[in-house]
Amino acid sequence: MADARVYWVTGLAGAGKTTIGTALYERLLAAGRRAVLLDGDRLREVFGGQHGYSVEERRHLAMCYARLCKMLHDQGADVVCATVSMFAAVRHWNRSNIDGYSEVYVVAPENHLFERRAFYADPAASHEVVGLNPAYELPTNPDVIIHNDAQTAPAQLAEHILSTLGITLPQPGGPVA
Numbered sequence: 001m002a003d004a005r006v007y008w009v010t011g012l013a014g015a016g017k018t019t020i021g022t023a024l025y026e027r028l029l030a031a032g033r034r035a036v037l038l039d040g041d042r043l044r045e046v047f048g049g050q051h052g053y054s055v056e057e058r059r060h061l062a063m064c065y066a067r068l069c070k071m072l073h074d075q076g077a078d079v080v081c082a083t084v085s086m087f088a089a090v091r092h093w094n095r096s097n098i099d100g101y102s103e104v105y106v107v108a109p110e111n112h113l114f115e116r117r118a119f120y121a122d123p124a125a126s127h128e129v130v131g132l133n134p135a136y137e138l139p140t141n142p143d144v145i146i147h148n149d150a151q152t153a154p155a156q157l158a159e160h161i162l163s164t165l166g167i168t169l170p171q172p173g174g175p176v177a
Contacts, residue, residue, distance in 0.1 A: 004034075004076050006069045006098050007161070010085035010139060011106035016148040020106055021082030023154035024161055031169035033078050038065065040083035062090040070098050088137040102165050105142035109149055 009021040018039050028035035043065055062085055069079045085091060094101050144164045146157055162169060 003100065004073050004078055005100040005102060005167075006073050006079045006081065006094065007102050007104055008069070008085065008091065008094055009080060009082040009104045009106060010091070010142075011108070011146075011148075012136075013084060015106040015108040016146075016150070016154070017082040017084075017106050019154050020104075020146060020148065020157050020161075021080045023158040025080045027155065027158045027162070027169065028078050028080070030172035033169070034076060035078040035080065036072050038068065038079060038081040038083070040065070040081075040085075043068075043083070058084075059087055059090070062087055063093070066090055066094050066097075069094070073098055073100065084136075085139075086136040088140070091139060102144065102161075103139060103142040104144045104146060104161055105139040106146045106148050108147075 007021070007024055009017045009024070011017050018041070021039070022037060025035050025037040043061070062083070065081060065083055065085075069081050072079045091103060095103070144161050146160065148157065
């Protein structure tokens with residue numbers, strides 16, 4: 001598929017990346033697209049679960065995810081990758097090496113993050129928590145910013161992503177493009 005895309009859905013833990021990414025993936029499937037969903041937590045398992053949470057281990061895994069996205073994209077699949085992606089260099093590599101790359105930055109209010117992820121309040125874990133860790137590099141030029149306050153349905157946010165990117169898909173049940 002010459003028009004295959006990679007949707008790199010990034011943000012802090014608890015922001016709603018996986019939920020929004022799943023809705024986007026389901027929308028792509030409903031439109032007849034060949035799509036793959038990659039979730040950072042599940043990918044850790046796929047890559048053997050032996051990687052920790054140090055900056056070096058996170059960077060290594062992030063590049064593994066980026067190369068996997070490129071490989072799947074090059075085979076014609078739309079890839080939705082929901083991952084923290086804390087390194088600007090990895091996002092830059094994606095933009096430089098993957099045609100059809102789109103970066104979606106999911107931002108959630110702090111109270112929403114704290115409600116969804118108890119580890120934000122755990123001072124013993126703060127050195128490993130992305131966002132509390134000074135090594136986290138916020139996205140500076142995402143293609144789409146989603147402000148997720150949990151008041152908008154994930155399916156609507158998926159439609160917003162597609163609309164913002166100028167991507168028109170057939171409606172579910174309609175003709176396949």
